[in-house]
Amino acid sequence: MNTIQRVIILAAIVLIVLSVLFPPYAAGKLPVGENIHSGIGYHPIWKPPTVEYAFNKVGFIFQLIVILLISSVMLFIVRKS
Numbered sequence: 001m002n003t004i005q006r007v008i009i010l011a012a013i014v015l016i017v018l019s020v021l022f023p024p025y026a027a028g029k030l031p032v033g034e035n036i037h038s039g040i041g042y043h044p045i046w047k048p049p050t051v052e053y054a055f056n057k058v059g060f061i062f063q064l065i066v067i068l069l070i071s072s073v074m075l076f077i078v079r080k081s
Contacts, residue, residue, distance in 0.1 A: 004078050012071035016064065024059035025049050 022042040039059065043049055 002078070005075055008071055008074045008078065012067055015067045015071075019060065019063050019067065021045055024063065026059065 022044055024039060025041065025043050025048065026039050040049060
C-alpha cells in the first residue's frame, strides 16, 4: 500500500467519524394537509435539536454510501496508476 492509498483511507475514516459525530437531522411536521419534511442541518450527537426533530437516517446512510463510494473509486484509480 503506497502513501496516496493510505491518505485516501485515512481521509475516508475521518469523514466517516465526522459523519457519525455530526449526523444530519430533519424536521417533520405531520398535521393533516401539512406534511412537511426538511433538513435542518448537522448537529453534534451530544447536543441534538429539540424533541420535535427527528434523526434523518436516510440522509445519514446516503452520506456514508457517498463517502465509501468516492473513496473506493479513488483507491481504484490510484491502484491502476
